[in-house]
Amino acid sequence: MASRISKLGKGKKEAKAKKVQVVARRKACRFCMDKKLIIDYKDAKFLQAFLSERGRIMPRRLTGNCAKHQRKITAAIKRARILALIPFTSTQLPLAL
Amino acid sequence: MREYEMVYILHPQMTETQISQLNAKLKGLIEKNDGRLFYAKSMGKKTLAYPIKKQTKGIYYTLDYAAKGSCVSEIERSLSLDENCLRFLTVVKADKVDIEARAAEIEAKGEAISITEEKESSTNVSDEADKEGEEEIKEE
Numbered sequence: 001m002a003s004r005i006s007k008l009g010k011g012k013k014e015a016k017a018k019k020v021q022v023v024a025r026r027k028a029c030r031f032c033m034d035k036k037l038i039i040d041y042k043d044a045k046f047l048q049a050f051l052s053e054r055g056r057i058m059p060r061r062l063t064g065n066c067a068k069h070q071r072k073i074t075a076a077i078k079r080a081r082i083l084a085l086i087p088f089t090s091t092q093l094p095l096a097l
Numbered sequence: 098m099r100e101y102e103m104v105y106i107l108h109p110q111m112t113e114t115q116i117s118q119l120n121a122k123l124k125g126l127i128e129k130n131d132g133r134l135f136y137a138k139s140m141g142k143k144t145l146a147y148p149i150k151k152q153t154k155g156i157y158y159t160l161d162y163a164a165k166g167s168c169v170s171e172i173e174r175s176l177s178l179d180e181n182c183l184r185f186l187t188v189v190k191a192d193k194v195d196i197e198a199r200a201a202e203i204e205a206k207g208e209a210i211s212i213t214e215e216k217e218s219s220t221n222v223s224d225e226a227d228k229e230g231e232e233e234i235k236e237e
Contacts, residue, residue: 041188042140079188081146082184082186083104083106083157083184083186084106084145084146084147084149084155084184085143085146086146087147
Protein backbone atom coordinates (compact mmCIF):
# COMPACT_ATOMS: atom_id res chain seq x y z
CA MET A 1 0.00 0.00 0.00
CA ALA A 2 2.67 2.43 1.03
CA SER A 3 4.55 1.94 -2.23
CA ARG A 4 1.42 2.49 -4.30
CA ILE A 5 0.69 5.82 -2.64
CA SER A 6 4.20 7.00 -3.21
CA LYS A 7 3.98 6.05 -6.92
CA LEU A 8 0.76 8.05 -7.33
CA GLY A 9 2.38 11.00 -5.69
CA LYS A 10 5.29 10.85 -8.09
CA GLY A 11 2.97 10.79 -11.11
CA LYS A 12 1.19 13.92 -9.97
CA LYS A 13 4.44 15.77 -9.48
CA GLU A 14 5.61 14.89 -13.00
CA ALA A 15 2.35 16.09 -14.51
CA LYS A 16 2.70 19.39 -12.72
CA ALA A 17 6.25 19.84 -13.99
CA LYS A 18 5.09 19.23 -17.60
CA LYS A 19 2.30 21.84 -17.36
CA VAL A 20 4.76 24.49 -16.22
CA GLN A 21 6.99 23.79 -19.22
CA VAL A 22 4.14 24.27 -21.74
CA VAL A 23 3.19 27.64 -20.25
CA ALA A 24 6.78 28.81 -20.43
CA ARG A 25 6.92 28.11 -24.20
CA ARG A 26 4.14 30.57 -25.08
CA LYS A 27 4.75 32.09 -28.55
CA ALA A 28 4.68 35.86 -29.04
CA CYS A 29 1.92 37.22 -31.28
CA ARG A 30 3.29 37.68 -34.79
CA PHE A 31 1.15 40.77 -35.43
CA CYS A 32 2.37 42.47 -32.26
CA MET A 33 5.97 41.64 -33.21
CA ASP A 34 5.65 42.95 -36.77
CA LYS A 35 3.41 46.01 -37.02
CA LYS A 36 3.69 46.03 -40.82
CA LEU A 37 1.61 42.87 -41.13
CA ILE A 38 -1.91 43.87 -42.16
CA ILE A 39 -4.87 41.56 -41.68
CA ASP A 40 -6.81 41.76 -44.95
CA TYR A 41 -9.96 39.76 -45.63
CA LYS A 42 -9.22 39.79 -49.37
CA ASP A 43 -5.93 37.91 -48.95
CA ALA A 44 -7.07 34.28 -49.02
CA LYS A 45 -3.58 32.81 -49.09
CA PHE A 46 -2.61 34.63 -45.93
CA LEU A 47 -5.77 33.61 -44.07
CA GLN A 48 -5.25 29.99 -45.08
CA ALA A 49 -2.46 29.84 -42.49
CA PHE A 50 -5.06 30.26 -39.75
CA LEU A 51 -7.36 27.49 -40.95
CA SER A 52 -7.28 23.79 -40.24
CA GLU A 53 -7.39 21.25 -43.06
CA ARG A 54 -11.14 21.13 -42.78
CA GLY A 55 -11.44 24.90 -43.01
CA ARG A 56 -12.04 25.58 -39.32
CA ILE A 57 -10.47 28.55 -37.56
CA MET A 58 -7.36 27.55 -35.60
CA PRO A 59 -7.48 28.34 -31.88
CA ARG A 60 -5.22 30.87 -30.22
CA ARG A 61 -3.35 28.13 -28.44
CA LEU A 62 -2.10 26.86 -31.81
CA THR A 63 -1.59 30.11 -33.71
CA GLY A 64 0.01 32.01 -30.83
CA ASN A 65 -1.96 35.18 -31.60
CA CYS A 66 -2.89 37.63 -28.87
CA ALA A 67 -6.59 38.09 -28.11
CA LYS A 68 -6.87 41.34 -30.08
CA HIS A 69 -5.33 39.97 -33.25
CA GLN A 70 -7.14 36.64 -32.99
CA ARG A 71 -10.41 38.59 -33.03
CA LYS A 72 -9.30 40.46 -36.14
CA ILE A 73 -8.24 37.24 -37.87
CA THR A 74 -11.58 35.64 -37.01
CA ALA A 75 -13.50 38.61 -38.44
CA ALA A 76 -11.36 38.58 -41.59
CA ILE A 77 -11.89 34.84 -42.10
CA LYS A 78 -15.65 35.24 -41.76
CA ARG A 79 -15.68 38.02 -44.35
CA ALA A 80 -13.53 35.98 -46.72
CA ARG A 81 -15.96 33.07 -46.34
CA ILE A 82 -18.88 35.26 -47.41
CA LEU A 83 -16.91 36.25 -50.51
CA ALA A 84 -16.17 32.58 -51.32
CA LEU A 85 -12.43 33.18 -51.07
CA ILE A 86 -12.11 30.40 -48.50
CA PRO A 87 -14.60 27.61 -47.82
CA PHE A 88 -16.94 27.37 -44.84
CA THR A 89 -16.17 23.66 -44.63
CA SER A 90 -13.92 21.37 -46.63
CA THR A 91 -16.94 19.33 -47.72
CA GLN A 92 -18.16 22.31 -49.77
CA LEU A 93 -16.48 21.28 -52.97
CA PRO A 94 -17.03 23.15 -56.23
CA LEU A 95 -19.61 21.64 -58.57
CA ALA A 96 -18.19 19.25 -61.13
CA LEU A 97 -19.24 20.89 -64.39
CA MET B 98 -19.47 60.65 -44.62
CA ARG B 99 -17.70 57.36 -44.19
CA GLU B 100 -15.21 55.54 -46.27
CA TYR B 101 -16.46 52.21 -47.53
CA GLU B 102 -14.81 49.34 -49.28
CA MET B 103 -16.94 47.10 -51.39
CA VAL B 104 -16.14 43.80 -53.05
CA TYR B 105 -18.54 42.31 -55.56
CA ILE B 106 -18.45 39.10 -57.55
CA LEU B 107 -19.76 39.13 -61.10
CA HIS B 108 -20.93 36.33 -63.36
CA PRO B 109 -17.92 34.74 -65.10
CA GLN B 110 -19.53 34.98 -68.54
CA MET B 111 -20.02 38.75 -68.46
CA THR B 112 -18.40 40.57 -71.37
CA GLU B 113 -16.00 43.44 -70.83
CA THR B 114 -18.50 45.98 -72.14
CA GLN B 115 -21.18 44.71 -69.76
CA ILE B 116 -18.76 44.98 -66.86
CA SER B 117 -17.68 48.49 -67.76
CA GLN B 118 -21.32 49.51 -68.11
CA LEU B 119 -22.05 48.20 -64.63
CA ASN B 120 -18.98 49.89 -63.17
CA ALA B 121 -19.95 53.17 -64.80
CA LYS B 122 -23.44 52.82 -63.36
CA LEU B 123 -22.05 52.31 -59.85
CA LYS B 124 -19.74 55.28 -60.28
CA GLY B 125 -22.68 57.38 -61.40
CA LEU B 126 -24.69 56.33 -58.33
CA ILE B 127 -21.85 57.34 -56.00
CA GLU B 128 -21.41 60.72 -57.66
CA LYS B 129 -25.15 61.38 -57.79
CA ASN B 130 -25.24 61.02 -53.99
CA ASP B 131 -22.36 63.48 -53.42
CA GLY B 132 -19.93 60.66 -52.81
CA ARG B 133 -16.44 60.24 -54.15
CA LEU B 134 -15.00 57.14 -55.76
CA PHE B 135 -11.36 56.71 -54.80
CA TYR B 136 -10.58 53.65 -56.87
CA ALA B 137 -12.11 50.65 -58.56
CA LYS B 138 -9.89 47.65 -59.00
CA SER B 139 -10.32 44.31 -60.65
CA MET B 140 -9.14 41.36 -58.58
CA GLY B 141 -9.45 39.10 -61.60
CA LYS B 142 -11.32 35.90 -62.33
CA LYS B 143 -11.14 33.50 -59.42
CA THR B 144 -12.42 30.06 -58.63
CA LEU B 145 -15.03 30.26 -55.89
CA ALA B 146 -14.48 28.22 -52.74
CA TYR B 147 -18.05 27.00 -53.06
CA PRO B 148 -20.63 27.42 -55.85
CA ILE B 149 -22.81 30.54 -55.82
CA LYS B 150 -25.87 30.57 -58.09
CA LYS B 151 -24.47 27.40 -59.68
CA GLN B 152 -21.32 29.19 -60.78
CA THR B 153 -17.86 27.91 -59.87
CA LYS B 154 -15.99 31.00 -61.01
CA GLY B 155 -16.46 34.70 -60.54
CA ILE B 156 -14.95 38.03 -61.52
CA TYR B 157 -13.98 40.03 -58.44
CA TYR B 158 -14.05 43.83 -58.24
CA THR B 159 -13.17 46.18 -55.38
CA LEU B 160 -14.51 49.69 -54.94
CA ASP B 161 -13.23 52.22 -52.42
CA TYR B 162 -15.41 55.27 -51.92
CA ALA B 163 -16.60 57.87 -49.48
CA ALA B 164 -20.35 58.36 -49.24
CA LYS B 165 -23.37 58.60 -46.99
CA GLY B 166 -25.12 55.55 -45.63
CA SER B 167 -28.12 56.10 -47.88
CA CYS B 168 -25.84 55.91 -50.93
CA VAL B 169 -24.53 52.52 -49.80
CA SER B 170 -28.01 51.06 -49.55
CA GLU B 171 -28.81 52.40 -53.01
CA ILE B 172 -25.72 50.76 -54.51
CA GLU B 173 -26.46 47.49 -52.74
CA ARG B 174 -30.03 47.61 -54.01
CA SER B 175 -28.93 48.05 -57.60
CA LEU B 176 -26.45 45.18 -57.25
CA SER B 177 -28.99 42.84 -55.68
CA LEU B 178 -31.37 43.55 -58.57
CA ASP B 179 -28.62 42.76 -61.07
CA GLU B 180 -28.71 39.08 -61.99
CA ASN B 181 -25.09 39.16 -63.10
CA CYS B 182 -23.91 40.03 -59.60
CA LEU B 183 -23.30 36.84 -57.63
CA ARG B 184 -22.45 38.49 -54.32
CA PHE B 185 -21.32 41.72 -52.71
CA LEU B 186 -19.92 42.82 -49.36
CA THR B 187 -19.56 46.35 -48.06
CA VAL B 188 -17.16 47.11 -45.23
CA VAL B 189 -16.66 50.39 -43.35
CA LYS B 190 -13.03 51.37 -43.80
CA ALA B 191 -13.02 54.61 -41.81
CA ASP B 192 -15.68 56.45 -39.84
CA LYS B 193 -14.48 59.90 -40.86
CA VAL B 194 -12.74 60.80 -44.09
CA ASP B 195 -11.06 63.92 -45.30
CA ILE B 196 -11.91 63.33 -48.94
CA GLU B 197 -9.20 65.48 -50.51
CA ALA B 198 -6.46 64.17 -48.21
CA ARG B 199 -7.51 60.57 -48.81
CA ALA B 200 -7.67 61.07 -52.56
CA ALA B 201 -4.18 62.54 -52.54
CA GLU B 202 -2.91 59.67 -50.40
CA ILE B 203 -4.32 57.08 -52.77
CA GLU B 204 -2.92 58.92 -55.77
CA ALA B 205 0.50 58.94 -54.11
CA LYS B 206 0.26 55.18 -53.67
CA GLY B 207 -0.54 54.87 -57.37
CA GLU B 208 -3.90 53.19 -56.80
CA ALA B 209 -6.00 56.03 -58.13
CA ILE B 210 -6.56 54.46 -61.54
CA SER B 211 -10.26 54.12 -61.80
CA ILE B 212 -11.25 51.19 -63.95
CA THR B 213 -14.59 52.68 -64.87
CA GLU B 214 -12.97 55.73 -66.45
CA GLU B 215 -10.36 53.70 -68.26
CA LYS B 216 -12.84 51.20 -69.58
CA GLU B 217 -15.20 53.88 -70.77
CA SER B 218 -12.54 55.46 -72.92
CA SER B 219 -11.20 52.14 -74.12
CA THR B 220 -14.50 50.36 -74.77
CA ASN B 221 -14.25 51.08 -78.46
CA VAL B 222 -10.73 49.72 -78.51
CA SER B 223 -11.75 46.52 -76.73
CA ASP B 224 -14.72 46.13 -79.07
CA GLU B 225 -12.39 46.34 -82.00
CA ALA B 226 -10.11 43.83 -80.34
CA ASP B 227 -13.06 41.49 -79.88
CA LYS B 228 -14.00 41.82 -83.53
CA GLU B 229 -10.44 41.15 -84.56
CA GLY B 230 -10.46 38.04 -82.40
CA GLU B 231 -13.65 36.84 -84.04
CA GLU B 232 -12.24 37.44 -87.48
CA GLU B 233 -9.20 35.41 -86.62
CA ILE B 234 -11.38 32.55 -85.50
CA LYS B 235 -13.39 32.74 -88.72
CA GLU B 236 -10.22 32.65 -90.75
CA GLU B 237 -9.14 29.53 -88.96
